[in-house]
Amino acid sequence: MKTNHSIKIKIDIDPAVSEPEVIIRAKEDSGLIEKIVSAVQECAGNRRSRVAVFRDGAMHLIYQKNIIRVYTENRKLIIFTPDGEYFMRCTLRDLEETLDPNWFVRISRFEILNVNKVSSFDLSMTGTIQVFFEDGSSTWVARRYVRAVEQRLALPRQKGGSGDE
Amino acid sequence: MNSMVRILFRKALPGFISGMLVGAGFILLDPETPVVFMGVSDSPGTIMYLIYCGLYGAVGLTGTMLYDIEHYSLTRATLMHLLIVLAFLFGLGLALGWKPTESWVWITVISYIAVFLLTWLIMHLSYKRRIRRMNENLKEWKSAQKNSSDPNV
Numbered sequence A: 001m002k003t004n005h006s007i008k009i010k011i012d013i014d015p016a017v018s019e020p021e022v023i024i025r026a027k028e029d030s031g032l033i034e035k036i037v038s039a040v041q042e043c044a045g046n047r048r049s050r051v052a053v054f055r056d057g058a059m060h061l062i063y064q065k066n067i068i069r070v071y072t073e074n075r076k077l078i079i080f081t082p083d084g085e086y087f088m089r090c091t092l093r094d095l096e097e098t099l100d101p102n103w104f105v106r107i108s109r110f111e112i113l114n115v116n117k118v119s120s121f122d123l124s125m126t127g128t129i130q131v132f133f134e135d136g137s138s139t140w141v142a143r144r145y146v147r148a149v150e151q152r153l154a155l156p157r158q159k160g161g162s163g164d165e
Numbered sequence B: 001m002n003s004m005v006r007i008l009f010r011k012a013l014p015g016f017i018s019g020m021l022v023g024a025g026f027i028l029l030d031p032e033t034p035v036v037f038m039g040v041s042d043s044p045g046t047i048m049y050l051i052y053c054g055l056y057g058a059v060g061l062t063g064t065m066l067y068d069i070e071h072y073s074l075t076r077a078t079l080m081h082l083l084i085v086l087a088f089l090f091g092l093g094l095a096l097g098w099k100p101t102e103s104w105v106w107i108t109v110i111s112y113i114a115v116f117l118l119t120w121l122i123m124h125l126s127y128k129r130r131i132r133r134m135n136e137n138l139k140e141w142k143s144a145q146k147n148s149s150d151p152n153v
Helices: A031-044 A092-098 A143-154 B001-029 B033-038 B041-066 B074-095 B103-148
Strands: A050-055 A058-063 A067-074 A076-081 A086-088 A104-107 A111-114 A118-123 A130-134 A138-141
Touching: A031 A050, A031 A058, A067 A092, A092 A111, A104 A138, A104 A143, A118 B103, A138 A143, A143 B041, A143 B103, B001 B033, B001 B041, B033 B041, B041 B074, B074 B103
Parallel strands: none
Antiparallel strands: A050 A058, A050 A086, A067 A076, A067 A111, A076 A086, A104 A111, A118 A130, A130 A138
């Protein structure tokens, strides 16, 4: 069901401002804010560069290139970065659609990784396919997703992702 | 329910048909096969033997779903598949009067273990090779990313 929200829009034209600035004022941090941020980013043409995430009740915008991996745990979507963990209020599939396909690849039903942050792959004696990241953390790849990772790495080299510093 | 029907058609049914065909193949090679395995030689006995082979094939092929469980390592999936296949083979075999003292029973067990061990080894080596290639491609991929980076990246 679609919900209609009442939003006041105030435009302030100021010749002294070098580039457009959007400030969102709200009573509380809600899912609506996340949607507005996404919409504004989409308009600005940098939809894929940053994602809105949460930590300690506050929203942060992080660059996709800084994400190491994204996984679901106890029905929570966790964004793992060098700065620690953040949370998101959407499904892994929804997030997957917004992530840069050049960099991110799904490695199991519960996890997506940033190939650019991978240090190496390895096979354990028990036959688990391990992934080691540049920050020293690790995870595993489900066998059925190995082909997807192979294809991502074997793709004709494309221009790097759109996340900017 | 849908997933159960899907499993039935994608795994159990083809496994059942394959099992029956293999069982029939054994009869063609040696008509005494139903006598050896089931202790019967008449037509109903042969049909029972073929149904048993079919069920065995269904269990064997459905058991391959263990390899799709994401958090199971290759060793764990192979071991569990082996145990399920052996449990079915000998569970029904013992009910049919097989005696564990007979040497062919143990030869069969050892053969199964050998086949699964070989399968595990082949899969392990195959993944090892793929991972080596993935690491090579990763290096190239990263170097291409660095080279293609521009001020906006």
